Amino acid sequence: MTMLRRIAFIGTALPRRCGIATFTTDLHAAIKAADRGLAADIVAVTDDDQAYDYPEIVQLEIREGVIDDYIHAADALNSGGFDIVCIQHEFGIFGGDAGSHLLWLLRRLRIPVVTTLHTVLAEPTADQKRVLSAVIEASSRIVVMAEKGRQFLCRIYGAPAEKIAVVPHGIFRSGFEDPEAFKRKLGFAGRSVILTFGLLSPNKGLETVIDALPSILARRPDAVYVILGATHPHLLRRDGETYREQLMERARQLGVQDAVVFANHFVDRSTLLDHIAMSDIYVTPYLNEAQMTSGTLAQSFGMGRAVVSTPYWHAAELLSDGRGVLVPFSDAEAVGQVIGDLLTDEQARNALRRRAYEHGRAMAWDQVAERYLDLFEDAVRHWRPRPVPQIQRLRRVRDLPEPNLTYLEQMSDDTGLYQHAVGCVPDRAHGYCVDDNARALLLACHLSHHAGQRLPDLMVSRYAAFIQHAWNPDTLHFRNFMGFSRQWLEPRGSQDSHGRTLWALGEAARSDPHPARRQWARNLFRMAMPTAAEFPATRAQVFTLLGLDAYCEVEKGDVETAHLRDRMASNLLGLFKSNATPDWCWFEDGLSYDNPRLCQALILTARATGSACMRDAGLRSLRWLAGVQTSPEGMFRPVGSESFGDVRTRPRIFDQQPLEAAAMVAACEAASQVDDDPFWLEEAARAFAWFEGHNDQCQSMVDEDGACRDGLRPDGLNQNRGGESVLSYLLALIDLRRMVATDAKRHQPIPIRA
Numbered sequence: 001m002t003m004l005r006r007i008a009f010i011g012t013a014l015p016r017r018c019g020i021a022t023f024t025t026d027l028h029a030a031i032k033a034a035d036r037g038l039a040a041d042i043v044a045v046t047d048d049d050q051a052y053d054y055p056e057i058v059q060l061e062i063r064e065g066v067i068d069d070y071i072h073a074a075d076a077l078n079s080g081g082f083d084i085v086c087i088q089h090e091f092g093i094f095g096g097d098a099g100s101h102l103l104w105l106l107r108r109l110r111i112p113v114v115t116t117l118h119t120v121l122a123e124p125t126a127d128q129k130r131v132l133s134a135v136i137e138a139s140s141r142i143v144v145m146a147e148k149g150r151q152f153l154c155r156i157y158g159a160p161a162e163k164i165a166v167v168p169h170g171i172f173r174s175g176f177e178d179p180e181a182f183k184r185k186l187g188f189a190g191r192s193v194i195l196t197f198g199l200l201s202p203n204k205g206l207e208t209v210i211d212a213l214p215s216i217l218a219r220r221p222d223a224v225y226v227i228l229g230a231t232h233p234h235l236l237r238r239d240g241e242t243y244r245e246q247l248m249e250r251a252r253q254l255g256v257q258d259a260v261v262f263a264n265h266f267v268d269r270s271t272l273l274d275h276i277a278m279s280d281i282y283v284t285p286y287l288n289e290a291q292m293t294s295g296t297l298a299q300s301f302g303m304g305r306a307v308v309s310t311p312y313w314h315a316a317e318l319l320s321d322g323r324g325v326l327v328p329f330s331d332a333e334a335v336g337q338v339i340g341d342l343l344t345d346e347q348a349r350n351a352l353r354r355r356a357y358e359h360g361r362a363m364a365w366d367q368v369a370e371r372y373l374d375l376f377e378d379a380v381r382h383w384r385p386r387p388v389p390q391i392q393r394l395r396r397v398r399d400l401p402e403p404n405l406t407y408l409e410q411m412s413d414d415t416g417l418y419q420h421a422v423g424c425v426p427d428r429a430h431g432y433c434v435d436d437n438a439r440a441l442l443l444a445c446h447l448s449h450h451a452g453q454r455l456p457d458l459m460v461s462r463y464a465a466f467i468q469h470a471w472n473p474d475t476l477h478f479r480n481f482m483g484f485s486r487q488w489l490e491p492r493g494s495q496d497s498h499g500r501t502l503w504a505l506g507e508a509a510r511s512d513p514h515p516a517r518r519q520w521a522r523n524l525f526r527m528a529m530p531t532a533a534e535f536p537a538t539r540a541q542v543f544t545l546l547g548l549d550a551y552c553e554v555e556k557g558d559v560e561t562a563h564l565r566d567r568m569a570s571n572l573l574g575l576f577k578s579n580a581t582p583d584w585c586w587f588e589d590g591l592s593y594d595n596p597r598l599c600q601a602l603i604l605t606a607r608a609t610g611s612a613c614m615r616d617a618g619l620r621s622l623r624w625l626a627g628v629q630t631s632p633e634g635m636f637r638p639v640g641s642e643s644f645g646d647v648r649t650r651p652r653i654f655d656q657q658p659l660e661a662a663a664m665v666a667a668c669e670a671a672s673q674v675d676d677d678p679f680w681l682e683e684a685a686r687a688f689a690w691f692e693g694h695n696d697q698c699q700s701m702v703d704e705d706g707a708c709r710d711g712l713r714p715d716g717l718n719q720n721r722g723g724e725s726v727l728s729y730l731l732a733l734i735d736l737r738r739m740v741a742t743d744a745k746r747h748q749p750i751p752i753r754a
Contacts (some may be wrong), residue, residue, distance in 0.1 A: 004083050004376055005616045006039040010062075010073075010105075011088030013044040014695045015235050016052050017199065017266050020118060020297050023170055024088050026170060028057060028371035043073055045093050046081060065095035067653060067714050074108035075632065087115040089135060091128060097715050098127035104714075106138035107698075108632060112383035114375055115139040116167075118293045120149040122156065133157050140379035143372070144726040145293045148313040169295050170368035171302035172273060176357050180319065182278035192223040192343045195305075197272060197278035198233040199297045200320045202243055202397035205285035205310065208332050210247060213256040216335035220343045224259050228275050252610055255319070274707060276300045280349065281339055282619055284309040289316075303362030304353040308338050323356045349527050397741050403453060404706035408440075412459055416466035420722045424707055427482040427722075434470040435480060435497045436723040437463045438504035445736075450738045457514070464508070467501055471524060476531045499543030500533055506547030506608075510554050518554075533564055538575065538587070538592055539567045541703055545601040547618055551610060569605040569614060572598065572750060576617045576652045584648050585624035591651050592644040594659060595625055596667035603670045615674055622667050624684045636690040638659065654695060656712035658728035665732040669739050676746070681739055688736045691729055702729055748749050 011024035024042060031040050041059040046052060048065045060076055062069040078084060095101040105715035106113065115135055121128060136142055136159045144150055145167050150166055183189050194216075196206060209225055215221050230236075231244055244262060249259040256512035267275070276282065282300035291312035298318070301307050302681055307324035325342070327334040340347045344593030411418050411426055416437045418426040437440070440463040444455045451541035470478045472491060478501045480493025505528070506520035525547065532544045548565040550617070555561065575587040587598050602618035605611065628651065632639040643651040668684035686694070691708065693700040699717055701709045711718040 001421070004036065004038050004109070004373070004380065006041070006080070006082045007376065008041050008043055008059075008077055008082045008085045009088070010043045010085060011045060012093050013042045013052075013054060013058055015048070015054070016050070016273075017230065018043070018093075019199070020088050020090050020093060021118075023118070023169070023295060025057075026365060027086075027088075027369070029371065029717065030170060031367040031372065033366065034369045038371065043077070046541075047096075047202060053249055062105075063095075064093060064101070065097075067101055069461075070101050070105040070110060071653065074105045078108070078110045078632075080109055080621050083380055085109060085111050085113045086372070086376070087113060087135075087139075088118065089115050089132075090118045091121075091131075092584065096132040098125065100131050101128070103134050104133065104696075109138075112140040112379040113138060114143065114372070114379050115143045116143040116145075117149060117153075119290075120144060120152045120157075120292050121290065122152055122242075124156070125465050126238055127155065133152070136385050137327065138582065139163070140383050141165060141375050143167050144617055145298075146314050146317045148317060160754065162185075165598075167291060167368060167371045167375075169298035170365035170581040171299045171360060171363045171367075172269070173364045174273065174277065174303045176304050176354070178217065178276045179279045179280055180563075182274050183663060186274060186278055188224065188278060190222060192220045192281075193279045194223060194225045194281045194283055194284055194339060195228065195275060195300075196285070197228040197267075197275065199229055199266075199301075200227070200244055201232045201235050203287055203554035205287040205330065206247055207250055207304075208285045208287075208310075208330055208335055209283055210251050210254065210256065210260060211332035212336035213251075213259055214254055215333070216340050216343070217256065217259055219340040223339075223343060224590065226261045226263060226275065226279070228263045228265070228267065230264055245565055271663065273299075276303050276305060277351065279305055279717070281305070281342055282307045283325075283339070284312075284315060285335065286312045286315075289313055289329075295477060298360075298363060301356045302363050304357030304360070306342050306349045306352045307356065308335065308342070319356075320350070321355075324352065360546065369740070373412055390496055397737050397746060400733065400737050400740065401638040403447065403451060403532075403730055404704065405455065405703040405730070407703065407707035407721065408443075408730065409456075410705075411726060412440075412462065414462060415482075417723075417727075419481075419721045421720050423719055424703075424721050427720075431481065431483040431485075431489075432466065433480050433482070433497070434467060434478050434493060435500055436727065437466040437470075438497075438501040439727040439731070441504040442507050445507045445511045446734045448513045448733060451734050460512075462513075464520065467504070467523065468520075468620070470501070473526065473527075476528070478528065494535040495532075495540035496530055496543065498528065499535065499537075499540035499547070502528055502542045503547035503550075510550040522551070522554065529561065529564070538572070539597065541571065542601045543611070545569060545572070545605060545727070546597065549601075549604040552608065565605060566609065569602060569611075572602055573614055573617055576602075576621060580617075580621070585621055587621065589647045590626070590643070591625075591639045591646060592655075593639075593641070594663050595639060596622060596660075598668045600663070600667035603667070605676055607670075608680075618672055619675055622693050626664075626668075629660075630686075631696065633692045634686075635696070636664065636687045637696060638664070638687075638690070654714050655718070656690075656695070656707050658691065658711070658725045661687045662728035662732040662735075665735045665739075669735045672739055673743070679741055684736050684739055688732050691732065701725075706730060 009024055009028050012018050012021035014021050014025045028040055042057050043060045044058045045062045045064050048063050062073050091099050143162055147166055150164045153164055154161050282305040284297050289312045292315050310329045311326045325338050327338055368481045416432045417440045419433045420427040420430040444460045447453045472479050475492045477492035479488045480496050481489040505521045505525040508551040509518055512518045545568050552562050597624035599618045602614045604616035629637055638653040638656045640654040664686045664687035668680040672680040691701045699711055707721040707724040709717045710720045710722050710725045
């Protein structure tokens with residue numbers, strides 16, 4: 001037997017008012033009562049806008065809508081010495097589409113998981129099926145509380161039968177009690193008590209029983225229907241007590257208001273058990289069959305109550321073979337007939353009670369706890385850690401895909417490159433921007449200079465023409481956004497767009513294969529450069545520096561431009577020196593977009609000028625950033641856009657954008673030019689692997705035609721494939737191919753002369 005030492009339960013927990021919270025707390029107590037000397041803690045899932053005074057057994061909270069909480073919980077469980085995690089799953093308690101936030105926790109856990117499914121849907125939505133299938137896949141064992149649940153899991157979700165266990169809902173032991181003593185205790189002496197318990201909501205079908213009361217009272221005038229339970233908190237926040245008031249009004253209209261008692265309380269266990277014990281009939285009149293589990297049905301059944309119920313899945317199974325009575329959905333006449341018969345036939349009622357009581361003895365919490373402990377032992381015994389995906393070691397250029405320009409061509413027209421797409425269809429509504437056309441020109445230069453491949457000259461000419469037209473001689477700025485009608489939407493663009501355009505022009509001046517276009521790029525660069533000299537924005541200066549690196553290589557005699565490069569690089573180095581600390585090795589107080597470009601600009605300037613300080617600062621900051629952008633699984637995780645504006649804190653996970661992966665590859669390529677540490681190729685390969693599926697969603701970002709999705713979100717991939725994204729992927733691919741080729745040459749054996 002495997003010795004269990006510590007168990008974690010994940011679910012809602014008391015004092016939160018819901019059935020799952022009660023179950024989680026009761027199962028935890030039953031496991032502790034088994035007295036095996038193990039520790040057991042609860043990780044409580046909390047409504048985002050609520051706060052609860054949890055007991056000490058709750059060691060951690062997960063706010064249902066906060067993905068970082070799920071990730072933090074997984075990390076805490078992984079490092080906390082836990083042997084097993086038991087999850088209570090219900091679609092309504094976890095955040096994200098169909099509770100998809102739970103998958104973030106499951107993907108990170110390095111501990112076996114046993115999941116109890118409180119709901120198994122026969123007709124799930126696509127999201128519900130996707131999420132539950134992923135939960136099943138991540139779990140070592142699955143627990144359902146009815147055989148119907150096992151059937152659904154196998155038939156609808158494709159779950160392996162051997163992974164599923166049917167364990168009944170636990171109940172608290174009691175004797176076969178006479179209701180009369182409890183009626184006296186609770187003030188219902190001399191009454192025939194019909195009871196329903198649970199958080200009040202319209203799906204419970206209580207109006208059906210109220211509609212049946214006139215016929216019941218005609219046969220048993222002493223009958224009283226006790227509706228025990230507070231209104232469901234979510235319903236209360238949304239609608240107040242509207243549903244309860246509707247039930248009261250219905251009772252008044254039928255003239256049975258004196259036979260209906262509303263006990264509007266969230267009761268403790270002893271009060272609940274006393275109420276069940278006093279009932280002659282326990283009724284669960286749910287409106288449809290899609291109810292796999294009912295804790296109050298199980299408890300009332302196990303205490304030997306005569307149960308009348310509609311045939312939802314749990315009831316149909318539990319009350320079969322004469323252990324209860326099933327009535328059609330929403331059939332007040334049938335409810336009245338059956339309850340009237342049972343209240344007027346004590347012998348039949350007691351026979352029904354006895355059959356239920358005997359069957360329910362196997363459902364006691366102590367026996368249920370032993371079943372769970374056996375499952376935990378089995379899960380631990382057979383569990384094997386999931387292997388962490390390994391990134392292919394790149395030794396040859398042919399280990400990487402060839403650049404495919406098909407989608408880039410589809411995203412371009414005779415004006416330039418479209419800015420956005422709807423799915424894979426160019427989105428004319430958002431027109432064009434100089435940012436992306438500058439990147440496209442940069443790509444054309446990289447293709448011809450480093451990849452031995454050329455874009456069709458007509459495409460390159462159109463990108464260059466867009467940049468030329470973007471230049472506004474009146475403002476001495478580049479315009480950025482243009483509508484599909486070819487009308488500019490602004491007289492001047494952002495500082496960043498100006499800097500990116502200078503970067504592309506500098507590269508075109510150095511490496512465009514067409515001599516006349518190289519001269520055009522030099523001329524336009526010289527015209528636009530003075531404007532950028534006074535830009536305060538850090539990234540605008542960085543993009544300009546990247547352009548200056550290329551331009552100064554071509555125009556070695558341009559002393560003024562060389563001085564400008566030195567000044568901008570010195571400013572960047574000054575930012576690093578004034579902001580970097582041992583714990584925060586960065587240029588600014590926060591991380592935002594295109595972060596690796598800061599390191600790249602400093603490194604390339606150091607390569608050109610021989611500045612050891614700039615080289616060291618660039619490499620040091622890039623190495624630190626690489627660590628920050630590494631997930632616990634060892635995958636590249638770019639700074640999420642939700643982090644922008646955060647101060648000196650670990651970046652948030654989403655949204656992740658292709659731009660960041662491309663920038664990391666390029667910065668590592670620059671680092672490899674001044675430092676032969678193989679770390680840089682490994683980091684570049686890891687960042688590029690993000691495109692290929694080594695990411696937090698384990699999904700490829702790219703298509704065979706070279707298209708790339710716009711980002712990685714909490715709910716999956718952004719399925720749009722815009723201009724920036726395809727360029728980011730292609731630029732990253734070319735940079736990495738260049739690195740691999742250089743590395744291969746560096747490690748070629750030296751021929752030995754005979």
